[in-house]
Amino acid sequence: MTEQTxxxxxxxxxxxxMRAVRALRDLADRLEVLQVxxxxxxxxxxxxxxDALGVSRQAVHKKHSRRP
Incomplete structure (x- = not known):
């Protein structure tokens, strides 16, 4: 992502x-997976x-617990 995006x-x-918003959202999702x-x-x-992501434990567990 760049300043241009x-x-x-x-x-x-x-x-x-809208395309730029989607690209930024995709980047944020990939970074979240990496950091989790x-x-x-x-x-x-x-x-x-x-706590670090500002969501519930249940939400983060549901979203990421199935990853190897």
Whole structure:
């Protein structure tokens, strides 16, 4: 992602803006998976991860517990 993507997301063209929003959302999702896996590998509890993400333990466990 670049500053250009962020600028596009806030721009006047709704189609381009929506594509940029989707790209940013996809990036955030990939980063979340990476960091949750890293935290679990380091022994973090589901509660610690949930607190860091600002969600419930149940939500983060449901979303990520099925990953190897």
């Amino acid at each position: 962020i600028a596009t997301a806030a721009g006047d063209d709704p189609a381009a803006g 896996e890293r935290a679990r590998g380091l022994g973090w509890s589901w509660q610690e991860i949930a």
